[in-house]
Amino acid sequence: MHPKDRRPKKIVAVVWLLFSIGFLTGTASIAMGAFGDDLEKPNPEFSTQGDRVVAKLIPRGKSTSTSIDFIVTGGRLTGVEGVDLDEATHGAADPKDFRSALFAVKIDGVSPGGEVEVSLSSRYFTGATELWAFNRREEPHLTNSQAQNLDRPERVQALVLAVKDGGPFDSDDAADGKILLIAGPRDSFWGYALGTLFIRFFGIFIVLGLLQAGMLLTGAIFQRLQKQTGRPKPAPGRTPASKKAKETPVAIEAEAAAAIGVALQLHLTEVRASAAMSLDRSDGSSWARQGRSQIMRDRLLTHDRAGRK
Amino acid sequence: MTWEYISELILSILYTQTGVPNLDVKQVMMLLIALLFIYLAVGKKFEPLLLLPIGFGIFLVNFPLVPLMGYTEQGAPELIRAFYKYGVEWEIIPCVIFLGLGAMTDFGPLIANPKTLIIGGGAQLGVFITYIGVLFFGFTLKEAASVGIIGGADGPTTIYLTAKLAPHLLGANALAAYSYMAMVPLIQPPIMKLLTTKKQRLIKMRQLRQVSAREKLFFPLIASALIILLVPAVAPLMGMFMFGNFMRESLVVKRLSDTAQNALMNIVTIFLGLSVGATMQAEAFLSWKPLLIFGFGLLDFIVCTAGGILTVHIMNRFLKEKINPLIGSAGVSAVPMSARVSHNMGIKEDPNNWLLMHAMGPNLAGVIGSAAAAGMFIAMFQ
Numbered sequence: 001m002h003p004k005d006r007r008p009k010k011i012v013a014v015v016w017l018l019f020s021i022g023f024l025t026g027t028a029s030i031a032m033g034a035f036g037d038d039l040e041k042p043n044p045e046f047s048t049q050g051d052r053v054v055a056k057l058i059p060r061g062k063s064t065s066t067s068i069d070f071i072v073t074g075g076r077l078t079g080v081e082g083v084d085l086d087e088a089t090h091g092a093a094d095p096k097d098f099r100s101a102l103f104a105v106k107i108d109g110v111s112p113g114g115e116v117e118v119s120l121s122s123r124y125f126t127g128a129t130e131l132w133a134f135n136r137r138e139e140p141h142l143t144n145s146q147a148q149n150l151d152r153p154e155r156v157q158a159l160v161l162a163v164k165d166g167g168p169f170d171s172d173d174a175a176d177g178k179i180l181l182i183a184g185p186r187d188s189f190w191g192y193a194l195g196t197l198f199i200r201f202f203g204i205f206i207v208l209g210l211l212q213a214g215m216l217l218t219g220a221i222f223q224r225l226q227k228q229t230g231r232p233k234p235a236p237g238r239t240p241a242s243k244k245a246k247e248t249p250v251a252i253e254a255e256a257a258a259a260i261g262v263a264l265q266l267h268l269t270e271v272r273a274s275a276a277m278s279l280d281r282s283d284g285s286s287w288a289r290q291g292r293s294q295i296m297r298d299r300l301l302t303h304d305r306a307g308r309k
Numbered sequence: 310m311t312w313e314y315i316s317e318l319i320l321s322i323l324y325t326q327t328g329v330p331n332l333d334v335k336q337v338m339m340l341l342i343a344l345l346f347i348y349l350a351v352g353k354k355f356e357p358l359l360l361l362p363i364g365f366g367i368f369l370v371n372f373p374l375v376p377l378m379g380y381t382e383q384g385a386p387e388l389i390r391a392f393y394k395y396g397v398e399w400e401i402i403p404c405v406i407f408l409g410l411g412a413m414t415d416f417g418p419l420i421a422n423p424k425t426l427i428i429g430g431g432a433q434l435g436v437f438i439t440y441i442g443v444l445f446f447g448f449t450l451k452e453a454a455s456v457g458i459i460g461g462a463d464g465p466t467t468i469y470l471t472a473k474l475a476p477h478l479l480g481a482n483a484l485a486a487y488s489y490m491a492m493v494p495l496i497q498p499p500i501m502k503l504l505t506t507k508k509q510r511l512i513k514m515r516q517l518r519q520v521s522a523r524e525k526l527f528f529p530l531i532a533s534a535l536i537i538l539l540v541p542a543v544a545p546l547m548g549m550f551m552f553g554n555f556m557r558e559s560l561v562v563k564r565l566s567d568t569a570q571n572a573l574m575n576i577v578t579i580f581l582g583l584s585v586g587a588t589m590q591a592e593a594f595l596s597w598k599p600l601l602i603f604g605f606g607l608l609d610f611i612v613c614t615a616g617g618i619l620t621v622h623i624m625n626r627f628l629k630e631k632i633n634p635l636i637g638s639a640g641v642s643a644v645p646m647s648a649r650v651s652h653n654m655g656i657k658e659d660p661n662n663w664l665l666m667h668a669m670g671p672n673l674a675g676v677i678g679s680a681a682a683a684g685m686f687i688a689m690f691q
Contacts, residue, residue, distance in 0.1 A: 039449065039477070040449050040451070060449070060450070061450040061690060062690055063451070063473070063474065063687075063690040064690075064691050096449075193441070193450060193453075194441070196689055197437050197440060197441065200682075200685040200686070201433070201437045203681075204430045204433055204678060204681050204685065205427065205430045206539070207430075207535075207536060207539045207540060207681050208426045208429060208430040208674065208677065208678060208681065209426075209427065210535055211426055211532060211535050211536065212423045212426045212427065214532075215419075215420060215423035215426070215531070215532075218524070219420065222523065223518075226521060267516075289660060289661070292663060296652075296666075299665075299666065300649070
């Protein structure tokens with residue numbers, strides 16, 4: 001084998017090697033757990049609006065900010081703070097599932113041992129969003145609170161949870177008229193990733209399919225118009241080749257000129273190439289191929305982005 | 310003035326005002342990487358328009374103490390940081406490049422055979438497979454989307470999406486995209502052969518109908534209206550692309566069209582290449598992620614190529630006039646290289662089988678398809 005023939009194989013081999021290294025290092029990185037800095041950590045900012053606290057944050061996997069409203073009935077909401085999931089659970093929970101991390105909801109004015117209703121509502125919750133509660137004294141520390149997921153007007157979902165003073169969701173663990181609820185909304189990361197992916201992949205087909213339908217329709221209209229008004233006028237002087245032809249005579253071999261002539265004749269007399277090809281093999285001769293190559297090269301100039309001067 | 314004072318002064322100047330004592334191993338490695346890409350661009354002519362400025366950008370910013378990618382004490386961006394901030398971070402340059410690409414593009418082959426649009430959709434398969442693949446390797450959703458789009462084989466789209474979703478991966482993603490685009494003639498043929506039979510490769514397609522100038526003029530209006538209505542997030546890219554094409558097809562603003570195709574395109578390419586290269590500073594680039602991105606980028610290209618070919622096989626089940634599956638691989642954009650690969654493969658099987666213009670259809674559909682995929686991803690994170 002000529003050494004030049006071996007070169008592409010070598011390049012492919014190098015690329016495969018790179019891929020293998022990437023694969024192995026990736027596997028190793030999974031084994032090692034974390035992979036680089038956590039760039040998507042939500043940093044909520046809180047504001048009080050009347051009897052509600054509003055958290056404004058950019059959840060994981062989002063580029064735009066969203067808000068979560070906290071409302072308490074049966075007690076007084078004194079404040080809400082953000083809680084880092086990794087710090088609270090020591091890495092036991094996957095932060096990707098908890099896209100807005102955890103919140104510490106502080107409530108007082110509760111009758112000792114009494115119950116309050118805590119509501120978290122946001123547009124970014126879905127019908128499948130769950131509210132998970134964290135309590136260091138309970139096992140496991142982080143559990144599904146089985147909060148109700150309710151539809152509210154304007155595409156808002158509300159997670160509503162009844163919390164008993166001194167109960168399993170009260171992290172201060174005492175029936176003292178105060179409640180500390182540490183909880184956060186949870187969405188299945190893989191469910192979201194795969195679900196939205198499936199929709200979006202087929203979305204591309206829908207977009208392109210509709211565009212195709214639009215093009216077929218307009219194409220049919222234009223063809224009908226052309227039939228009524230005669231042959232289409234080709235766009236004048238568009239390709240660099242035609243420009244050149246007008247300006248300066250191009251030196252060309254007789255065979256190539258003949259091939260171009262035949263190709264143009266076939267085209268202009270509407271004898272389609274496919275039909276012509278089935279007639280005989282004469283157009284398989286070298287001069288005809290050269291002519292077609294020349295035509296193709298000229299047509300490709302229009303599309304050749306890199307080769308432009 | 311003593312000798313001690315003078316030597317201390319010299320040492321101080323050496324450490325604070327010259328690069329030599331501050332040069333570390335990582336920077337030397339990056340300089341070697343820069344030289345590799347410059348070699349690929351100059352010596353091998355691999356996508357030189359982009360790889361050369363990218364390579365030189367890497368080369369410049371990996372010298373110690375260079376005032377290129379930081380901010381001055383007054384908070385003003387330094388030279389290449391300014392190109393990056395106002396060009397890439399503000400998402401201007403990729404859109405201007407799309408304007409130029411639109412002005413360069415002749416949609417004739419696509420308009421003549423709109424069926425090929427679906428092939429452009431099928432060839433986005435790798436984008437989504439890679440997206441899932443990198444998620445398994447610990448990438449975030451946004452990072453995964455930006456890596457996935459590499460398979461769309463469209464440099465400006467990759468840069469646009471990455472700058473929007475995962476700017477820290479910009480250098481690696483852009484390099485992977487342009488490197489593999491240059492390697493299309495090496496990557497695609499084995500997959501094309503594997504997924505087609507000789508009989509299928511010999512399929513001859515009917516010559517495309519002639520498209521009138523008026524039809525070409527209406528295309529950018531119809532296409533942009535439909536696409537932007539369905540995926541508004543893609544309006545900056547698709548709007549500029551179709552505007553460029555409309556200027557071209559209108560034939561009344563030749564000067565503007567020529568500027569968009571040539572001068573403007575060349576100017577922004579210089580700033581884009583330098584800016585992207587300059588993001589690859591040693592401390593940010595030398596990690597496992599870029600290696601993984603290169604690995605998955607290749608997988609992405611392979612699956613996208615296969616996706617296009619398989620889409621043709623599926624379409625052929627329903628079509629009376631069969632499509633040559635070799636043109637399926639052109640559904641990854643990489644205009645016009647992948648179309649040329651399809652054509653060359655066809656010619657090898659039968660010297661009279663001219664697939665070039667047939668392959669341009671899916672090729673152009675790939676540009677629209679990858680931009681649509683990018684729009685889908687952007688919308689997903691809104």
